[in-house]
Amino acid sequence: MTLSGIVKLLILSIAGFVYLKHWEEQDSGNNALGIAKFLSTSPCVNRAIETNNPELIREKIEYLRASVGAAFIVVGNKDGIRLSHPISERIGKPMKGDDNDRALKKGLSYVSVANGSLGRSVRGKTPVIDSNGNIIGVVSVGYLLTSIESKADHFFIFLLIMIALVVLTNALISNFTAKKFQNAIFGFEPEEFGRLYMELEVTLSTIKEGVVSIDANGYLRSINRSACDIFKVKAEDVLNHRMDAVLPENNLTEILTSKANQYNVEMMIKGQAIVANRQILIVDNQVVGAVSSFRLKDEISELTKQLSQVREYSDLLRSQTHEHSNKLNTISGLIHLGKYDDVLGLIGQETERYQHLIEFLREAIHEPVIAGVLLGKSERARELGLLLDIDDGSQLLTLPEHIRAEDLVTILGNFIDNGFDACISSNTLKSERQVSVSISDFGDEIIMEVEDNGCGLPKGIAQQELIKQGVSSKSESNRGVGLHLVDKIINQYNGQLMMESIDNKGTRMTVYLPKQHAGKDIKHDIN
Template sequence: MFRKLKLKTRMILALGLVGALQTLLIGGFAGHYLSDSLHDQIGQRALMVAKTVAAMPAVISGVRSRDQALLNRLSRRVAATNEALFIVIGDHNAIRLAHPDPARLGHSMGDDDGDYGRRALVDGEGYVALARGSLGFSMRGKAPIVDPANGDIVGIVSVGYALDQVLATIQRYQWVLYGVMGLMLVASVIAAVIIASRFKRAIFGLEPEEIARLFEEREATLQSVREGIIAIDRHGHITTFNRTAIDTLGLDPELPLTGQPINRVLPENNLMSVLASGEPDFDEEVWFRGQQMVVNRLPVRQGDDIIGVVSSFRRRDELDQISQQLTRIRQYADTLRSQTHEYSNKLHTIAGLIQIDARDEALALIGSEVSDHQALIQLLLEAVPDPVIAGCLLGKYNRAREMGLRLEIDPDSQMADVPDALPRDQLVSVLGNLIDNALEATRQHHGAGGTVSLSMTDLGHDLIFEVDDQGPGIPDDQQQRIFERGVSSKPSEGHGIGLYLVRQFVNRWGGTITVENRQSGGSRFTLYLPKQPSTQSPTPETPP
């Protein structure tokens, strides 16, 4: 039943009950202590008055002379002065010489409480006792009367305070105590409401079950994402990480990372600089332990304060693979579209020739088409045994024809010794980018009828591809910048990625790519890819 209540209600009840219990315990202890203290204080007061009366010379001489009138006058006056219930004076045999009730004079003090005052009369000791007498329950202080001349005990003084007086005093203090306890209880409830309200705001009004579910969802999400994630607090200690981060950074999976200083786990990190500056880093490319990564670092703010930094990172090759796969899909789509468009036109032309009874021209067109494709296919089968590369070149050939251009492949080309470790999808993406750029540059500058030439060789230790176009050429000061991200000779937006990805792949494989202007016009891109990839990183390693 308690769990069904809202967190705020539960906290108010729990804190209120704790406050009430503490108040009752403290109040009960204080009341008990107060009662004992008052009893002790009144008893000590009675004893002090008894000792004072016993030391009065008039009392000592009155007891020796058994002057009851004097002793009764003195006892009544002192009792009234000290607000005592009674003051009884007896001789050395505990026979009353002074008493508020004259009928009890001359009788033994033992008929009141059974205590003859032995400790005072025999041992000469003053003491406190609680007893019922003729005047009711009272707190009594008893003291011996000592003759200073010879030191003999000549009598006894008993001073009593009624328990009703004691209880009235205790009750008076208890009402104050009860009032304080009530205020404490109210203050506890108010404090519980304030604490519960602030706590509820601090957790965004969520219930414990919702927090638990969100935590489980967060953990599942954190572990399911394919990007590595590491977060630190304002002191530079790791607070969050996922399995991908451990795998990507090559950390020990058994190492307890939570709470560890980031500088100890990753000594050369940049998270602390972001923590100090508060400036985020987006899409920064770094090298770490032989692999290129794309890193984002974002400061975590609470109001105006920076309370931590979150870093997400992923291997560059994974992003490149996605980009290249998209490029490859686009190339396939372009190839299919160009082939469909081209063959549709030719089929319409052949159908028209047949309808006008120009059968010889139709057969010649069919023969020309078959001859051209058969020659290209025969060349690709002999020079490029790899079906992925051959398919890419066939598609680019059809694409060029659709654009009104020609893609000429050097008949002396040879590309049979392609290493198995070289990713085919990345290779055709690179080659496709170079041919597409050449076709576009040729069409814009030369127009229909232009030619793009491709030459390939696998002799020696490198695979060499040369792509010549009939475009406007590339200025000398731009020949290196065109490989930068976002730099393009095309005026429209959305370009400047293809050659950047080409350079990234070439660098990772340890190859080179050059560009030069041809004397006859246009430019030439030459791609060198070693058959054995390089293992050196081109830039210093920097962890996330």
């Protein structure tokens, strides 16, 4: 029970006690007045007053007083002189209280509270009228207030005991309820829960990814600042509304029934391409809602582009460092042997080869990132003891606006790396291991072809399965991503992918990307 509840209970109890005391006084006064009226009509009382003889009524009055539990029954004449009193010594003396005038002078019957000879009392007073209608005396019946308060005090003690029992019972129930409530909020105190809520609000507002959550009925319960910026909505306009009403393209409510988490889901919402992760919320084995985090696909693509470039630069530098280290060791040995002409010839040969490759790429490939990846892979091939042959007829001039250079880098990089792996794992002589690359933008399509003389396509895996995420012929973990990513890029451009084995001793991967941004059906041809 809260403090306010205890205060309210005490106020109600005191109010009840005061009301009971007042009601008891009123009830006692009414009873006293009734008895007084009864006695005022008694012939015996009339004769006692007329003859001024107290003995006529003493025994009867005392018997009646004891029977009704009154503190006193006093009969007085018209001058207010007592003819009866519980204490016989006070008979014949004036009545106390100064409250007889309304009865003796005005002939009224009433209830009053006054101080008498026995103490403060509530009394009922009524005039005694003779047969001629004259007021000849007064009857006063009273109950001491101390006796009335004594009755009320018993009730007040009972009330206090009940209050104590109610408070104790409520304390036990509150303790049980508090523990159950704490278990429901993982043992946190209300202050801690409030602090965690504020921390969550601040965290959600500062992270760059958009985050939304719904309850089990599909109503939007939270949305952070980034999500509002991405969807171009205001939080107050969409919160507590149905998710499928405010953002119908999100489809987040579907996982409430499927109960299947989704990762890296690509979708279009309000004309924007996003990549989302969606997960259901389960409490006590019950689905209570779902959460989705997402980012604009353009941002992810930009990060992928930057990462791809950094990786290619890293591979190029590592390959060049390794290759130059070998060349320097050779040059150092030739100098020690005094073979200066051979040193000059080796330096000239190396410079000529490298300059020829750079000049060719500069003239044939106008996209710097694609030329860079080919240069880097060429150095990587030399490091691995392979040959990367770039077809002399290759050409790639300006790309159409809808085709991104970093997507072509992803396709070429995956194909070339797979070719390297295939050659290394094959039984082909090391001097004959070769990966060939051809790029052409003649006609209406961009054609990229990568061929190797390695081990060919895996026989234990269906070719249609190779493009699925997580499927790989390699034994290492976290593989089976490259071809799946390539396939998604090709689908995006409505292109065509062809995979074929060459006499079971090699693989040819060919990609056709239309230059026109057409909406034709996606194709996958696997031979």
